[in-house]
Amino acid sequence: MWKIHNKLLIYILWIMEIRLVSSFTSAMLCGRIPGLTMAQRQLCSDMPDALIALDEGQQLGSRECQQQFRGHRWNCSGVWQRNVFSHVIPIASREAAYTYAIASAGAAYSVTAACARGNISTCGCDVRHKAAPPDWKWGGCSADVDFGMRYTRKFMDARELERDSRTLMNLHNNRVGRTIVKKLLRTDCKCHGVSGSCVMKTCWTSLPPFSVIGDKLMQKYHKAKTVQAVRGKRGLRLVLSRKKHAAAAAAAGAGVAQKPALVWPKRMELVYLEASPNYCERSIQTGTLGTAGRPCNRSGHGPQSCDLLCCGRGHNTQHIRRKQQCRCQFHWCCSVECELCDENYEEFTCK
Structure with a gap:
């Protein structure tokens, strides 16, 4: 970067x-x-x-x-x-x-x-x-x-x-x-x-x-x-x-197949001009970076869900623990005092 x-x-x-x-x-x-x-x-x-x-x-x-x-x-x-x-x-x-x-x-x-x-x-x-x-x-x-x-x-x-x-x-x-x-x-x-x-x-x-x-x-x-x-x-x-117009005409019951206008x-x-690749794997030929290592949402259902984003390869789970400020209080005048609390969370990335 x-x-x-x-x-x-x-x-x-x-x-x-x-x-x-x-x-x-x-x-x-x-x-x-x-x-x-x-x-x-x-x-x-x-x-x-x-x-x-x-x-x-x-x-x-x-x-x-x-x-x-x-x-x-x-x-x-x-x-x-x-x-x-x-x-x-x-x-x-x-x-x-x-x-x-x-x-x-x-x-x-x-x-x-x-x-x-x-x-x-x-x-x-x-x-x-x-x-x-x-x-x-x-x-x-x-x-x-x-x-x-x-x-x-x-x-x-x-x-x-x-x-x-x-x-x-x-x-x-x-x-x-x-x-x-x-x-x-x-x-x-x-x-x-x-x-x-x-x-x-x-x-x-x-x-x-x-x-x-x-x-x-x-x-x-x-x-x-x-x-x-x-x-x-x-x-x-x-x-x-x-091709798409011919298929649409056939589906509409156009009868004898004719050369579409x-x-x-x-x-x-x-x-x-061309159909998109699935973008799952890295490919220099198509300019695709792949999805390996991308963060995903394990409980979601949209495009960022682990099921869709990881293309069926599964995902890795990392347990992360960090300290951050919490229970902050404002004191007159004029300061803010906070405690340090431990936060535990999981991060999911595509395999």
Whole structure:
């Protein structure tokens, strides 16, 4: 874990250095950050102050991913270890779909927030608004989410160099992630008037807590669709899996089996190409860390229960005894005195 934090610290120092130097020097420094494509290095040189926001967005996405999948067999750990601006899951699974979407959402979210704070010289508050109702007016600093989405699209999509089915899947899920940020914008208002009478309100658009975005993408994760790539007049495109549509038609009593029509996935649903592994055992090929050594709940029934998390291998039980403060009393004035008590508990980990 220390190695990961140390690597992030190096990247952040590079980014801070880039912000303080000339464009010529920033181009040289952008070239030193590992994992960037040529297009990303150019974007870094053109707008070095946006790179700090992108770094914050990647960390935001990483933390939210781990929070959403805590206790699951796959818990989003190790996904962002290679470098700050890249996350690699070899298998094109439902989990890969979520990580690309949450990373793209985190980037769009952080760039938009940085614009509102004045941390990026080429953007600021959004001054374009639709007509307001008669009892309020636009004011304050509205989030310029369109700028955040545009820059994120350029930077995040620039790493998808191959024109294959996996690239199409990643680009689709990237779009879902950044678009969900715009769809979940909220309108905040402040009242004006005598004694809080709210004769008039000033309103602006603002970003929601990022956990709201993580929750929404988690709902889409559970409803994600299996797709496959087909080649047509416009080149390679993603369509919903033919096998599932054929099975659905047969179950509906469609009669003679016919070649199912091509159905495009909806723009706002996550898509994936391959079924997920069980994530029970460590596998370099699939990027799976396994569940051995993970803490589990012996009496629970959810994904963190020992039965599910340990994949039938059983669990180890460790009896732990520790001292902690107890029976604390407040004495006037002003101190708290506590006793030390022994606490005995059991900890369960997967074999």
